[in-house]
Amino acid sequence: MKRALLVMVLFAAGCASRETDPQTYDNNDVELAVGNAARMSCSCLFVMKMPSDFCAAWVKASPNVAKFNIDIEKKVVEATALIDWGARAHYVDDRRGCILE
Amino acid sequence: MTFRSVVLLAALSPLGALAAECVPAAFLGYSWPSKTKQTEGAKKAEIAALEEYAFTLTGTDDERKGIRTDGMVIIKGGEIIYEKYARGWDEFKPHLSWSVAKSVSSALTGVAAQQGLLKLEDSICEYLPNQSDATCKITVHQLIQFSSGIDWQEEYENSTYQVSSVIAMLFGEGHRDMLSFITRHRSFAEPGTKWRYSTAEATVLAAVAKAALAKKYGAADWAWSGLFDVLGMRGVYLEEDKLGTPMGGSHVFATPRDYARFGYLYLRDGCWNGKRVLPEGWVASSTTPSTPFIMTAGENEKTPSGWMWWLNKAAGPAKEKPWKDAPDDAYSAIGHWGQYVVVVPSADVVIVRTGDDRDSGISLAQLIPLALAVAK
Numbered sequence: 001m002k003r004a005l006l007v008m009v010l011f012a013a014g015c016a017s018r019e020t021d022p023q024t025y026d027n028n029d030v031e032l033a034v035g036n037a038a039r040m041s042c043s044c045l046f047v048m049k050m051p052s053d054f055c056a057a058w059v060k061a062s063p064n065v066a067k068f069n070i071d072i073e074k075k076v077v078e079a080t081a082l083i084d085w086g087a088r089a090h091y092v093d094d095r096r097g098c099i100l101e
Numbered sequence: 102m103t104f105r106s107v108v109l110l111a112a113l114s115p116l117g118a119l120a121a122e123c124v125p126a127a128f129l130g131y132s133w134p135s136k137t138k139q140t141e142g143a144k145k146a147e148i149a150a151l152e153e154y155a156f157t158l159t160g161t162d163d164e165r166k167g168i169r170t171d172g173m174v175i176i177k178g179g180e181i182i183y184e185k186y187a188r189g190w191d192e193f194k195p196h197l198s199w200s201v202a203k204s205v206s207s208a209l210t211g212v213a214a215q216q217g218l219l220k221l222e223d224s225i226c227e228y229l230p231n232q233s234d235a236t237c238k239i240t241v242h243q244l245i246q247f248s249s250g251i252d253w254q255e256e257y258e259n260s261t262y263q264v265s266s267v268i269a270m271l272f273g274e275g276h277r278d279m280l281s282f283i284t285r286h287r288s289f290a291e292p293g294t295k296w297r298y299s300t301a302e303a304t305v306l307a308a309v310a311k312a313a314l315a316k317k318y319g320a321a322d323w324a325w326s327g328l329f330d331v332l333g334m335r336g337v338y339l340e341e342d343k344l345g346t347p348m349g350g351s352h353v354f355a356t357p358r359d360y361a362r363f364g365y366l367y368l369r370d371g372c373w374n375g376k377r378v379l380p381e382g383w384v385a386s387s388t389t390p391s392t393p394f395i396m397t398a399g400e401n402e403k404t405p406s407g408w409m410w411w412l413n414k415a416a417g418p419a420k421e422k423p424w425k426d427a428p429d430d431a432y433s434a435i436g437h438w439g440q441y442v443v444v445v446p447s448a449d450v451v452i453v454r455t456g457d458d459r460d461s462g463i464s465l466a467q468l469i470p471l472a473l474a475v476a477k
Contacts, residue, residue, distance in 0.1 A: 022254055022264040023286065027273035032262050035272030047338050047354050049194050057162045058457070061258060087272075095325060097338040097354060100276050 029063055034087040035100060037066035037079035042089035042098035046075045123372030127179025131333050133358065134180040140475065147474040148183070154471055155454070155463060156187055165459035170439075171196060172357040176365060176451040177476045181358075188457070195336045195354035196455040199436030202339075203303035205363065206349035207245055207387060207409035210306055211371065211379040212327045213313035221245070225305060228312035229280065236284045239292045244306045245408045246296070248393035252289040253299040257437065267300045271351065279304055279342045296393035298402060300350035303409060307339075307349020320345060331373055332366055334359040357453045364434075364442040364451035367410075388432045390416035404435075411435050427469035439463050443472075450476045 037059055044055035052070070059066075065081040075091030077098075089100045127134075141148065155173060160166030171190040175183035186192065198205070213219035219228070225244060226237035239249045256265035266286070269275050275282030283301040314323035324347070329337045336359055340352035355363070366372075367387070371379025387408035394406045395416055404423040405416040413431040415422045424431060427445070434442040439456030443465065452472045456463060 023252065023266070024263045025266075025269035025274055027263065027269055029262050032268055032272045035276060036268075039272060039276075043197065043340065043352070043354065047195055047340075048197065050189060054189055092341075095321070095338060097340040097352070099341065099343060100272070101343070 030065055030081050030085045031087075033061055033063055034066050034079040034081050034085050036061050037068065038077050038087035038089040039098060039100040041068060041070070041079065042075070042077040042091060042100075045070065045072075045077070046091040047097040123369070123375050123377055125375065126369050126372070131335070135184070136180050136182050137184050140182045144475050147471075147477075151183075151471040151475055152185070154467060156185065158188075165457075167458075167460070168439075168463045169457045169459075170454060170463070171457055172453070172455040173472075174357040174361045174451075174453045175472055175476055176361050176368075178449050179365070181361075183472075183475050184357075186357075190455070192356055192358055193336065195338055195356055195359075196440070197436075198353040198355065198360070198434075198440050199351055199438060200300070200303075201360065201434040201436040201440045201442055202307075202348070202353040203300075203350050203409040204434035204442065205339075205353050206303045206307040206310060206347075208363070208366070208379065209310040209314065209324055209328055209349070210241065210245060211383045211387075213310050214383070215371075215377060215380045216314075216317065216327075218316055219309070219313040225309050228309045229305070232284055235288060239305075241306070241309055243292045243393075244302045244309070246293075246391040246393050247298055247302050247406060247409070248293050248296050248391070249299070249302050249305070250288045250290040250292045250295060251283065251299065251301050252287045253283075253297065253301040255298050255300060267351075270300070270304070271348075277343045279346045279348070280308055280344070293393065295397045296391065296402075296406070298406070303350030304346065304348065306409075307347040310349070311345075311347055328378070329359075331378060332359075332362045334362050357455055360442045360453045360455075361451050364444050364453065367432075367444050368446060368449070368451055388412055388430075390414055407432070409434075424466040424469055426466060427473070431469055433465060435465075441465060441468070443469060445469070445473065448473055448476060 040059040041055055044050050044058050066079040069078040078088045080086040089098045091098050155170045171188050172186045221242040223241055224237050225239050225241060226232050243249050254264050254266045262268050270279050270282050283305055311323050314327045318326040324339055336356045338354040340348045367384050371384050387410050389407050390405040391407055400418050403417045403419040405412040405414045411433050413422045413424045413427050413429055428447045430447050431445045439458035439462045441454045443452040
C-alpha cells in the first residue's frame, strides 16, 4: 500500500514538474544554425542589399558550421552543414522579402 | 486658418468638437525637407558629443563588441535635422527592425480599428478561424498588451537554443506555419491576467491585422495600402512564413527615414497629412503602461510597456523611469541589437537609430539626451 502511494506521489510530482518545466523543441543546434544562415543571408543580400562579405559576418552564429551556396541571379540561398542538414531561402518580392522554405 | 488659431479653437471649444481632428502640421511628402547642413553649422559640439558616443567603433566585425551604429536620423518639426550612416549603410538600404516590428504590428491593428475592420474586444478567432477553444478566449486587446497567457519563452542567441520559442519559430520547427506553432503552446495564465513579453503575441497580432485589412485591400496590399504607402514609406519589407503569416514580431525591414516616418505618425497623434490614420486616443493608449504590465511585470523587466511600445515612465517594478535624463513623455519602439524609433512629443522630435550591437549595446538613457541636444 505504501509502495503504491509512493508511486502515485512520484507520478503526480513528475506531472507537476512537466507543467512548469520549460518547453523544449524538436530542433538540434545544427538544424537551427542552417535555418538561421539561409534565412538571414537571403534577407541580408536581397532585402538589405548589403555586400556578401558583410552578410557572411552578419549571419555568423554558433555553432558556425553553415556552408553557403548562393545564387545571386535567382536570389536563392542554400545553407548546409555536416552531412544531413540543409535549409533554403528564396527572395519572393519587394514587399515580402525572403521566405525560409 | 493658421496653426495657432486651430489649436486655440480646439482648446476653447466647449464640446471639444475639434479634439478628434488632426492638428495641421508639417506633412512629409516623398521628398523630405532637410536642414542637416544648418545643424552641422550650429551644433558642432553637440554633434561631436553624439557621434563620439554613438559612432565610435571599438572593435572589429569578428569581435562584434561595443556600440556599432549603422544609421541615425533625427527629425524635428517635420524636418531632417541630422542624418548619418556608417559601416556600409546608407539612406536607401532597408535595415532589419527585429522587435521594432512589434510596434508596427500594433499600428497596423490601429489602422484596421480606425477603418472599422477590427474591434479590440473581439476574440482573435473573429479573424483567425479554426482555432482551439483556449485560443479563442484571447482578445485582440490582450494580445496588444502582451497578456495572452501563451507560455512563450522569449530567449535569444545567448541562451540554449532548445528552450527558445523564438528561434524554434523563426529557424526551426515553427518556421513553415508560425501561427499553428504559436497556438499549440500551453497557457501559463488566463488571458488578460499576466504580462509577458513575447514575439508570439506580435506575430499573432500581425496575422489578425492582416486578416482584417485584407478584407479591404487584399492579402498582397494590406499593410502597404493601409499604412506604409500612406506614410510614404517606400522601402518597407514585411517578411512572412510559407502560409502568409506576417513576421510581425521581428522581420520588418525599412530605411531609417522610413522608420522616422513611422515615428512621426505617432508624434502627430496618429494623423497624416490632416487625416486620421490611427483612431483618436490610440497613441495615448499605446503610450500608457498597460494594466497587465503594472500588475504583473516581473523584476526582470524594468521598462514599462504600453501597446507594444516602451515608455519612460516610473511605472515598472523599479519605480523609476528607465531613461533617467530623457523627458518623461519619451517612448520608443525597441528592437534586438539596438534598433530604436524614439518619439519625444515635448521636444517635437523623432530619433531613429539602427545598429548591430551584439553585446552590451547602446544606452537609450544616454542616447536620447545627446540627440535632443542636437535638436534643441
